[in-house]
Amino acid sequence: MTSLRLFNTWTRQVTPFTTRRPGEVGFYSCGPTVYNYAHIGNLRTYVFADLVRRVLRAEGYDVRHVMNITDVGHLTSDADTGEDKMEKGARQQGRTAWEIADFYTAAFKHDLARLEILEPTIWCKATDHIPQMIETVRQIEANGHTYRTSDGIYFDTATQPEYGQLARLDIAGQQAGARVAVNEEKRNPQDFALWKFSTPEEARQMEWESPWGRGFPGWHIECSAMAAEYLGVPFDLHSGGVDHIPVHHTNEIAQTLAASGQLLADWWIHGEFLVLKDKRMGKSEGNFLTLQTLVDAGHAPMAYRYLTYTAHYRSHLTYSEEAMDAASSALRNIHKQFAALPADPGAAPNDRLMARFRDTLRDDLNAPQALAVVWETLRDATVPTPVRRATLLAMDEVLPLGLSHVEASVESSGPPPEVEALLHRRLEARASKDWKASDAIRGEIAALGWEVRDTPQGQVATPAGQ
Numbered sequence: 001m002t003s004l005r006l007f008n009t010w011t012r013q014v015t016p017f018t019t020r021r022p023g024e025v026g027f028y029s030c031g032p033t034v035y036n037y038a039h040i041g042n043l044r045t046y047v048f049a050d051l052v053r054r055v056l057r058a059e060g061y062d063v064r065h066v067m068n069i070t071d072v073g074h075l076t077s078d079a080d081t082g083e084d085k086m087e088k089g090a091r092q093q094g095r096t097a098w099e100i101a102d103f104y105t106a107a108f109k110h111d112l113a114r115l116e117i118l119e120p121t122i123w124c125k126a127t128d129h130i131p132q133m134i135e136t137v138r139q140i141e142a143n144g145h146t147y148r149t150s151d152g153i154y155f156d157t158a159t160q161p162e163y164g165q166l167a168r169l170d171i172a173g174q175q176a177g178a179r180v181a182v183n184e185e186k187r188n189p190q191d192f193a194l195w196k197f198s199t200p201e202e203a204r205q206m207e208w209e210s211p212w213g214r215g216f217p218g219w220h221i222e223c224s225a226m227a228a229e230y231l232g233v234p235f236d237l238h239s240g241g242v243d244h245i246p247v248h249h250t251n252e253i254a255q256t257l258a259a260s261g262q263l264l265a266d267w268w269i270h271g272e273f274l275v276l277k278d279k280r281m282g283k284s285e286g287n288f289l290t291l292q293t294l295v296d297a298g299h300a301p302m303a304y305r306y307l308t309y310t311a312h313y314r315s316h317l318t319y320s321e322e323a324m325d326a327a328s329s330a331l332r333n334i335h336k337q338f339a340a341l342p343a344d345p346g347a348a349p350n351d352r353l354m355a356r357f358r359d360t361l362r363d364d365l366n367a368p369q370a371l372a373v374v375w376e377t378l379r380d381a382t383v384p385t386p387v388r389r390a391t392l393l394a395m396d397e398v399l400p401l402g403l404s405h406v407e408a409s410v411e412s413s414g415p416p417p418e419v420e421a422l423l424h425r426r427l428e429a430r431a432s433k434d435w436k437a438s439d440a441i442r443g444e445i446a447a448l449g450w451e452v453r454d455t456p457q458g459q460v461a462t463p464a465g466q
């Protein structure tokens, strides 16, 4: 039904997007671990997921979007060692793990709203789905893919020939080159915890009874269980950041295959990282900027969203203060030019510009090019100004730039950008005493419905007939 083409990490190719049910998309996005604020790198990934969602909507799909909130089980190493990030956050901040989760979940939702990211159709908290996780682990166990160690129930990756396919993992190579195992009891370096046992010395705040003993779920099992609960498997589309390819998503796939014999999802899409001058930005690296940091420095939250459009989602985006300043001034400029376009409720978007805009996004979400079409639309003198306004508002539904909140301003009854451009050219012509050119430009200005007069204060443009 569409010519949308996407890069699928599973096939490593850009191919036409397809769904299991016509016109419907089941979409799962791995959500935040709520032990701290989201940093702007995380937010890049959520803006990317939102762009996908909006493009699908514009293509006529009904999208059922599920996002989890990881409020237990994500350990500091991303693997199976270290402390639970939630429990550590609680200890450091002198609050309970539950309070920490609620606080940072609210902060996360506030960031999404400020970036005009649509809320998922369904939010799901890991701690609300412990029975589903236990059931999934039971199925994996019944199908012979688990073993027990002193600290938990582990997935035995050697029992699954398909393991690692998403990331094209070279299991044999990794096995040979594996460093001394952190966990001596693990059979293979890639094996991962499905359920971890509480230990007396830990005194966990978040723990549950299970058939294997008191403890808590592994991070990966959360997504396998909740995705199956709300979307069924296989579903259509799964998103996350590129760091999830080799471990988290690889393990989600392994678990679901082991539990149900099904692949988790047909399409896998991954957003590349936001980097700081060649460094990775991470909560654990201790060098992270939040949306609020940018706001405190005087930027509008949507200026950050603008910045994310300047790189394709499969490329690194390098953050710098200069790039952020440039994004802010570009967005201000767009808002100013947009405000100058008169509103006319009867005006419909321009088909030609909308088609070009849509085509850029259908081409594996080429946001930088879509942004270029927005700029062209602002300035396209062949299109009447109220139509330009209507076109930009339609584009804003897919590639938000905060335009729906920009009023047609009163002072904006000044000349539109293309008349401004002509006035500027006329000024230059007059400065070089090129009267012929100056008159020709006056004619062009008149053709756009504006009259220019030369006064002691300089040239003044007014709408023709006023």
Ligand code: AMP
Binding pocket: 030, 031, 032, 033, 040, 041, 042, 043, 044, 045, 240, 241, 242, 243, 244, 271, 272, 273, 274, 275, 280, 281, 282
């Ligand atoms: P976390 O809260 O650590 O689970 O991460 C939330 C999301 O942000 C995941 O989809 C990660 O892949 C993604 N992510 C983490 N760091 C970055 C970064 N520097 N740039 C873009 N995405 C990131």
Ligand code: ZN
Binding pocket: 029, 030, 031, 223, 248, 252
């Ligand atoms: Zn996940």
